[in-house]
Amino acid sequence: MDDNEEDTCSSSSMMNKEKVNASTCHLEDLYIRGCPSLRCLPSIHQLSASLTSLSVLNCSKLTTLSSTGHLPVALKHLTVKSCSELKALLPKGQLPETLESLIIGYCQKVESIVEKFHNNRALCDITVFxxxxxxxxxxxxETLSSLRNINMTSCQDFSSFPKGGxxxxxxxxxxxxxxxLEALPSGIHTLSSLEIHNCPNMSLTEEGLPTKLAGLSTEGIKxxxxxxxxxxxxxxSLTYLYISGGLDGESFQDEDLRITLPCTLxxxxxxxxxxxKYLPFKNFEDLPSLSCLRIFDFPELTxxxxxxxxLLQLYIHRCPLLKEACKSDKGKEWYKIADxxxxxxxGKFIYEPEKL
Structure with missing residues (x-):
């Protein structure tokens, strides 16, 4: 359903109930886009009981998905984007127990998803941007036992996670x-991967990072x-580590970077x-499993x-002095990378012949 059908998208009724039941009783995927008069979805009785995927996009007057607090009971995938007046997905009621993925984006006024997750043990992905x-x-x-991914991007007022962690x-x-956002919740020992970027007030947890963490990406001095x-x-257990100075990068000096890297990387x-001017890690040569190294945006690195x-792969980007030092056969650092x-x-493979 798109903007060519916007006359059928009214707040009172999208279409006659009997017609809806007849035409959508076996519908599994519903895509609604560009319905400027739509304020609320039809009641659950007007939607297919077998609906598993629902996407709602560019409905500028939509304020909630359901006035009754109910969505189709078989729903697995829910996407809501660019609904500028949406304040809550469901101000009352609950998300379907079958829901597996939830995506919400470009909804500038949304203040609430639902009051509480309730028996949503199938939910594995939450993405909000x-x-x-x-x-x-x-x-x-904390009750979402199947949850594998939380992605929170460009949510300026997002300030805390629930107390349950x-x-x-x-x-x-x-x-x-x-x-x-200033801190992660307590009890983060279950995390397998953590990425934090452009969160200037964020500090890592006082209880320490979980030893089972396999991937970590950080940005900034804190x-x-x-x-x-x-x-x-x-x-x-750490195999992947990404460190960026970000906006604080200029405040770092060589002595600030002296850490011992985990040998599992x-x-x-x-x-x-x-x-x-250099990478003063204490044990760089003692990383027996390191196969890939990326170095970028070090204008003074020599x-x-x-x-x-x-090491099997080395990528160097925007490091002009190091680039000069790594020139084939004549750079002072060539012997370190030749094998x-x-x-x-x-972006250029070093063994490519020079163009005349």
Whole structure:
């Protein structure tokens, strides 16, 4: 259903109930887009009982999905985007117990999803972006035993997670542009991957990062210092680590970066430190499993540490002095990278012949 059918999208009735029942009784996927008069979806009795996927986009007067607090009982996938007047998905009632994925984006006024998660043990993915007024996720988050992914992007007023914390599941949490968020909830020992970017007031948890953490991506001085003080070498399951100076990068000096990396690392990315002249990790050559290294945005970086023999891929971007030092056969750092199977500098494979 799209904007060519907007006359049928009214707040009182989208179409005659009998016609709806006749034409949609076996409908599994419903896509509604560009219905400027739609304020609320039809009642649950007018929607197919077998509906498993519902998408609602660009409905500028939509204020809630259901006035009764009910959605189709078989619903598995719910997407709501660009509904500028939406304030709550369901101001009363509950999300269907069958729901597996929830995506909400570009809904500037949304303040609430539902009051509480209730028997939503099938829910595995929550993605919210560009919802500036949303302050928290519903209570009961810790009961979502199948939850695998939480993605909160550019939600400026998002300031806290529910007090119950995260569920005991193999959970990945991605946070970007949540300016008011200051801390993770307690009990983060179940996290498998954590990414924090452009969250200037965010500090890592005082209880320390979970030892089972397999992936970690941080940006800014607060997160980095917490990582340094917490002992990153104690993250004995960590295989992926990404460190960015971000907007704080200019305040870093060489001595700020002295940490011992966990020996389990297979992939490491580091960048956006404009004043650093070298990478002073304490044990760079003692990383027996490191296979991929990415270095980017180091305008003053002139040299590489002794690299582990396990390294198979090296990517260098926007590091002009290091690029010069790594020139084939004549750069002073060439001997350190000559035996690495794949080396790219500014997107060019180093073994490509020079163009005349």
């Amino acid at each position: 560009k919802c500036q007024k949303l302050k928290s996720l519903p209570e009961g988050l 995260f569920p005991d599941s193999n959970l990945t949490v991605y946070l970007y542009g949540c300016e008011k 997160q980095y210092k917490a990582l340094m003080e917490g002992g990153s070498h104690n993250l004995t 297979t992939s490491l990315g580091i960048g956006k430190f404009p004043n650093l 040299s590489l540490p002794i690299l582990p023999s396990s 690495i199977p794949c080396v790219e500098i500014d």
